[in-house]
Amino acid sequence: MRIFHLADLHLGKSIHERDLLEDQRHALDAVLCAVGAESPACVLIAGDVFDRSVPTAEAVTLFGSFAAAIKAIDPGIAIVVIPGNHDSAARLGFMATVLAQAGVHIASDPESCDSPVVVENGGDRTRFWLLPFLTPGAFHRESPVPDLSIAGQAGLFDEPEPILRSQADMFAEAMRRIGEAMSGERTRDQTRELDSGTRAADVLVCHAFARGGLASESERVFLGTAELVDGTAFDAFDYVALGHLHRPQAVGSRGRYPGSILAYSFSESDGERGFLSVELSPGSSLAEFRPISPLRRMVRFHGSYDRVLSDPALSVYEGDYVEAVLDDADAVLNPMEALRRRFPNILSLRQAAFERTEVRGVSGAAGRSEALSIADEFAAFHREVREVDPEQADAALFAELCEEASREAP
Amino acid sequence: MRLRNLVLSNVGPYVGRVELDFTELGDVFLVCGKTGSGKTTIFDAVAYALYGSAVSGRDIVSHFAADGDEVFVDLDFEAGRQRWRVQRKPARTVAKKRGAGTTDRPMEVALWRREASSWIPAGGKATEVDAALERIIGLSSKEFIKIVLLPQGEFQRFLEMNTGERTPILEKLFPVDLHAAVSDLAREKAKEAEARARDLDDRIRVSQEALGAEPEAALVAAGRELDSARAAEKAAGGALDAAKASGQAAAIGARAWAELEAARGEREALEAGASQAASLSARLSRAEAAVGASAALEAAGRARQERSAAELSVSAASAAMADSDSKAPGAASTRERLGELATGLAAMDREAGLLAARSMAWARLLGASDRLESARTRLGTAQAARDAASLSLAKEVVALEALEAGVADSKALSAERDAAAAGAEAGREAVRLSLESERFSAELEGLRSRLAVETASRGDAAARLAEATVALASAEAAVESRRDAIAAERLASRLADGQPCPVCGSPDHPAPAGAEAGVAMRAGQHDGGKLEDTERALSGARNAARSMENDAVAAGTRAAQLEKTLSQREAEAASLLPVLSVAESLANLRAASGRLEAADRALALEADRSVEAARARAAIGRLRGGFDAAVAELSAAAAMVSAAESAAAEAASGAGGSDPGPLVDALGMKRASVSAEQARLESELAAWERERGNAVARAAEASARRQRALDALVLAEADAAMALAESGFDSEEAWAASVMGGSELAASKAEVMARANAESSSAARLAAAERAVAGVSRPDLAAIESALGLAEAAYVAARERLDAAARAERDTSAGLEALAGLVAERAALRERGDRLVAMARLLNGDTEGRRLSFKNYALGSYFAMVVDRASVRLREMSDARYDMRVAEGKAGGRGRVGLDLEVLDSFTGVARPASSLSGGEKFLASISLALGLSDVIVSRAGGVALDSIFIDEGFGSLDDETMDRAIAALDRVRGERVIGIVSHVAELRSRIPSRIEVEKARRGSTLRVVS
Known part of the structure; x- marks a missing residue:
């Protein structure tokens, strides 16, 4: 069956104080067109639906209308959502049981990761194993955690961690549970297989930073927990629908990140953004990237102030979100005002003149941070005030005074 | 510095004991809770534990705490790989446990160090511990709250300070002590140099004056005078020596002559005593001979003595015997007397017995008379009682008879009453009916x-x-x-x-x-x-x-x-x-009632009367009983009287008419004297017999002794005669005359020997003296003495002249030298002093033009480093919009270096002062500045590891996007540091999984760690 795999919508996000809801709406509309064209059996959103745990009303409304629109196109399309690290799982999962009856499945409790959502379409069956973003303490300790911590080995007799904290640990626990459930299902499948002839495909949906992935500037770092999860467990599934990294990429043979639907920082302005349309079958999957052309592109220019202001080649970008990096040698006075007249959506401005001083400052500081001797300081001071180097006799006198002063000091 | 465990007891809004284990939290944690729940208190308590004062200035002691509650903060932390624990109790004024009033308890603080698995105390006095903590942490309290703990509202004060305010803080943070010390030292030294120069000038002047106008010429003259004085001295010395030599020779001659005379004198003395000496030696030889016989002769002498002593004792013993014999008759008469006394005593005893019997009888008689007395008395009382009883009885009987006369028929009375009652009842009924x-x-x-x-x-x-x-x-x-x-x-x-x-x-x-x-x-x-x-x-x-x-x-x-x-x-x-x-019926009723009343009255009277009669009867009974008893008593008393009379008569018979008491007493006394005499006599007799016994024994002993002595004497005399003969004496008398005592003997020997020595030495001396004198004439000592004296005087004078000359010459040349030295010193000082002065001016910023002191220069460059680092952070947090810089152009005027901050906005390209930023932007700038400060401090020599940063509020002033950026930037730059954030912003709760949730309740707050 065909499914659409989206992730990292970040509805309600603003950058440089500019609300991107309109752009997001435009992107979602593009998705809807594709839904109409390709008729997927399921639209899957692998986390970070919203940008904040308490999103704005407009963002929530937008998502609601998006889901409604999908259902309007075809009520039989299943919508599957998991919360990411930006979402509040509890808020996102409100009324989940009621919505499930309408074919909208929102998984917000990690404990239920071992009950899959089954979608059937024209004889194909797919099991979606939904794993919401794991916050520390997500699992109650069921299986004893072996005390392999360094602390345990050092014989400090600390108790083993009762609560799983790191992403890797929690992910491993989740994989264990899902693995058990999945093998149970597959066994049942086998008996059914003899009857109907097809087995179900197993898809894992999770929101994590898989080892081997490339990060972008606009992702939010997990605070206080070890980030990476191991991707070797992915091979057990037919497809792994990942979310969190904003650059579309693959991890291993099964895992795919569709990337965010829009570019959310200027450093990402080079790549394309969009979603994945995946053809699933038991044992294999074929994912195609569908780019979404944004309402306004994220563009970064380098150049002198005059060029940026007047170069006609840049006219195509006049409606886009712009970051201008001015490389003039001297600081430009009030560039923003003028640039805003040409590029009304200019969001950010950097002046290389400042960065250069910064560089000098940094290296100077690095040089200074090795303890500069007081004699050298004196020499520098002398140069500063008298504009010549100190004479030998003066330097000697200074050294003598220093020694005496430091002897006297306690 | 990393926090491990914090225990609060009755601190701030926390009632009772609250414990917080920081090791359960992640590297980034959030302290969240409603306003006023106690979030800031946690960091206040940390600062209080370390430095003794809460950052916010609020009181540590909880308002919920009663006087008896314990208030303390206990912090377990790690600094530079060493784990420490500090516990601090605030000063409190609490009510006294006994008595009224309050008592002030001072602040107490204690510090422990962790070694192996136990806590070792490391100090208990407040000042010690405070100093130790500052060393351990490496920051003072003021620095701490600029760099590690950014308190609510405080951090931006540092951002907004001007140079003057910021300078003292930076001076404490950066090692510019040495710079300041060197500058001060330079100034001091310059002053010193100037003072010394002035001093030298004065001394040169004085010295020149002392030396006068022509110092060299004076020196030459002094030299010449010195030479001549020296020559004179030498000559005088030679003369003196010669005089001395001749004096010595004369002295020698005089001595020799004297010696001769002495030797001759000695010889003469010896010759005078020659004859005496000779007799002495003869005696000596005799005495030596006598020694041999002395033992035996002495023994004979002792034996003789013994014999005479024994004779004496014999005579004494016989005298005693005679004495005892003379007393014998006396003893016999004493015995007779003793016999008489014994008989007399026996008779007395018999009489005493008779008297005793009589006494007993007398006593019995007395007793019986007494009893008779008392019996008679009793009889009298009994009679009286009986009489009285019979009287009262008679009275009562009479009364009873009177009562019984008036008895009425009670039955009839009660019948009448009943009828009257019935009549009344009927009357009432009739009334009712009508x-x-x-x-x-x-x-x-x-x-x-x-x-x-x-x-x-x-x-x-x-x-x-x-x-x-x-x-x-x-x-x-x-x-x-x-x-x-x-x-x-x-x-x-x-x-x-x-x-x-x-x-x-x-x-x-x-x-x-x-x-x-x-x-x-x-x-x-x-x-x-x-x-x-x-x-x-x-x-x-x-x-x-x-x-x-x-x-x-x-x-x-x-x-x-x-x-x-x-x-x-x-x-x-x-x-x-x-x-x-x-x-009519009412009238009837009234009559019937009257009748009833009368009947009642009669009945009552009757009742009273019968009661009286009964009482009288009872009284009679009692009285009769009493009467009978009195009669019985009377008879008993009579019986007693008769018995007593008979007893008395009986007793009188044996009593003998009078009291035998005095007789008994007299007898007793007599008996006592007799027995006393008896005792005395007995002891006398016993004494005499003892004496006698002793005398007999003595006599026997004495005669035995005498016999022994005689025997011994014979032997001894024989020995003595033999010894005498051997030693060559004719008789014992001769021997006795020759005997000399041991010491006398020794002394005589010595004397003889001495004399012999003296003689020989005297001879030798005389010979030597004669030899020495040969050829030498007698010198005239007096003349030689006077010559010597003159020579000496001359020499002394010459010497003095020499000394004076030498002194004068020396002084002059020394003065010249000194002057030269001073002048040279002055010259050297000029150069160095000038240099010092210039250095002092340079270092203290006293130059014209750029008035910058060395210390401030160093401060400025450190500060520039800090601002550089801070700027990097700020760029990150503001997405490259803002830069932080030291404001230029304030360096002029009064030696101040520019320590002002300004922020460069890339959007406008213009710098503006830090105070013009918005609240949120200030917050970002302040965090950047704190991070910059801590970067630089860590990197300086011996820098302390700043492992933690705590930020109290401020995030609420940021919009969502900026807050995201700030948190992300903090996380990126923290490296190994632990970051603790206090905030009530809800969004942070979902961003930061490790949390301390503070809940406010009516009676204190509680903590919960979520991670």
Whole structure:
């Protein structure tokens, strides 16, 4: 069956104080067109639906209308959502049981990761194993955690961690549970297989930073927990629908990140953004990237102030979100005002003149941070005030005074 | 510095003990909770534990804490790989446990170090511990709250300070002590140098004055004088030596002559004592010979002595015996006397026995008389008692008889009373009956009157009823006729000629009712109306008739009832007995009551009387008993008297008429004296016998001794004679004369020997002296002495002159040298002093133009480093919009280096002061500055590891996007540091999984760690 795999919508996000809801709406509309064209059996959103745990009303409304629109196109399309690290799982999962009856499945409790959502379409069956973003303490300790911590080995007799904290640990626990459930299902499948002839495909949906992935500037770092999860467990599934990294990429043979639907920082302005349309079958999957052309592109220019202001080649970008990096040698006075007249959506401005001083400052500081001797300081001071180097006799006198002063000091 | 565990007891809003384990939290943690719940208190407590003062200035002691509660903060932390623990209790004023008033408890603080698995105390005095903590952490309290703990609202103060305010803080943070010290030292030294120069100048001047105008010439003259003085001195010295030599020679000669004379004298003395010496030596030789015999002779002498002593003792013993014998007769008479005494004593004892018996009898007699006395007394009392008893008895009997005379028949009295009571009862009953019968007749009257009324009304009602019936009938008739008329008219109107009449069937209709058609119609109409009226009248009449009927019936019923009741009552009345009138029966009742009262009174009297009689009887009984008892007593007493009399008579018989007491006493005394004498005599006798025994024994002993002594003497004398002969003495006397005592002997020997030595030495001395004198004449000492004296005086004078000359020469040359030295010193000082002064001016910023001191320069460069680092952070957090820089152009004026901050906005390209940023931007800038400060401090030599940063609020002033950026930037730059954030912003709760949640309750707050 065909499914659409989206992730990292970040509805309600603003950058440089500019609300991107309109752009997001435009992107979602593009998705809807594709839904109409390709008729997927399921639209899957692998986390970070919203940008904040308490999103704005407009963002929530937008998502609601998006889901409604999908259902309007075809009520039989299943919508599957998991919360990411930006979402509040509890808020996102409100009324989940009621919505499930309408074919909208929102998984917000990690404990239920071992009950899959089954979608059937024209004889194909797919099991979606939904794993919401794991916050520390997500699992109650069921299986004893072996005390392999360094602390345990050092014989400090600390108790083993009762609560799983790191992403890797929690992910491993989740994989264990899902693995058990999945093998149970597959066994049942086998008996059914003899009857109907097809087995179900197993898809894992999770929101994590898989080892081997490339990060972008606009992702939010997990605070206080070890980030990476191991991707070797992915091979057990037919497809792994990942979310969190904003650059579309693959991890291993099964895992795919569709990337965010829009570019959310200027450093990402080079790549394309969009979603994945995946053809699933038991044992294999074929994912195609569908780019979404944004309402306004994220563009970064380098150049002198005059060029940026007047170069006609840049006219195509006049409606886009712009970051201008001015490389003039001297600081430009009030560039923003003028640039805003040409590029009304200019969001950010950097002046290389400042960065250069910064560089000098940094290296100077690095040089200074090795303890500069007081004699050298004196020499520098002398140069500063008298504009010549100190004479030998003066330097000697200074050294003598220093020694005496430091002897006297306690 | 990393926090591990914090325990709060009654601190801030936390009641009781609250414990917080920081190791359970992640590297980034959030302290969240409602406003005022106690989030800041956690960091206040940390600062308090380390430095003794809470950052926010709030009181550590909880307002919920009672005086008896313990208040303390206990912090377990790690600094540079060493784990420490500090516990601090605030100073408190609490009520005294005993007595009134309050007592001040000072702050207490204790510090421990962790070694292996236990805590080792590391200090207990507050000042010690505070100093130690500052060393351990490496920061003072002020620095701490700029760099590690950024308190609410405080951090931006540092951002907004001007140079003057910031300078002292930076001075404490950066090692510019040495710079300042060097500058100060330079200034001091420059001053010193100047002072020394001035001093040197003065001394040069003085010295020059002292030396005078021509110092060199003076020096030469002094040299010359010195030379001549030296020559003179030498000459005088030579003369003196010669004089000395001759003096010495003379002295030697004089001594030799003296010696000769002495030797001669000695010789003469010796010769004078020669004869004495000779006799002495003869004696000596005899004595030596006598020594040999001395032992034996002495023994003989001792034996003789012993013999004479023994003789003495024999004679003494026999004297004693004689004495004892002389006393023998006395002893015999004493014995006789003792015998007499014994007999006398026996007789006395016998008499004593007789007297004793008599005494006993006398005592018995006395006792019996006493008893007789008492018995007689008792008899007397018994008689009196009996008499009294019989008197009272008689009285009572009389009284009783009187009472019993007036007995009345109680039975009759009570019968009378009963009758009276019955009569009264009957009277009451009669009264009641009369009252009732009156009532009854009244009731009957009432009934009768009512009956009459009712009957009348019944009659009326019947009459009315008849009327109404009549009216009704007439009304009905009227209606009927009216109806008929109408019907007839109606029928008539329909009549048509030729058609049969509906009533009678006739085809002719001669006179139809209401023939005038119009009139008929009109009448019909009118009659219609009239019909209605008639019908109305009919119904009215009907109603009236009905009501009349009801009335009549009711009246009839009522009357009938009344009649019935009346007849009933009348029947009852008839059955009543005739009664008296009320007044009569009342009179009867009163009489009956009077009778009853009289009967009661009589009865009561009777009762009283019988009670009295009973009492009298009882009294009589008692008295009789008493009387009998008195009689019995009387007889007993009489018996006793007689018994006592007989006893007394008996006793008198054996008593002997008088008291034997005194006789007994006299006898006793006599006996005592006799026995005393007896005792005395016995002891005398015993003494004599003892003496005698001793004397006998002594005599025997003495004779034995004498015998022994005689024997010994014989032997000794024999030995002595032999010894004498051996030693060559003729007789013992001769020997005795020659004997010399041991010391005398030794002394004599020595004397003889000494004399011999003296003689020989004297001879030798004399010879030597004669030899020495040979060829030498006697010198004239006196002259030589005087010559010597003169030579000495001359020499001394010469010497003094020499000394004076030398001094003068020396002084002059020294003065010249010193002067030269001073001048040279001055020259050297000039150069160095100038250099020092210049250095001092340079270092202290006293130069013209750029007035910058060395210390401030160093500060400025450190500060520039800090701002560089801070700027990097700020760029990150503001997405490259803002840069931080040291403000230039303030370096002029009064040696201050520019330490002002400004922020460069890339959007405008212009710098503006830090104070012009918005609240959120200031927050970002402040965090950047704190991070920059800590970067630089860590990297300086010996820098302390700043492992933690705590930020109290500030995130609330940021918008979502900026907050995201700030948190992300903090996380990126923190490296190994732990970051603790206090904030109430809700979004952070979902971003930061490790949390301390503080909940405020009415009675204190509580903490919960979520991670």
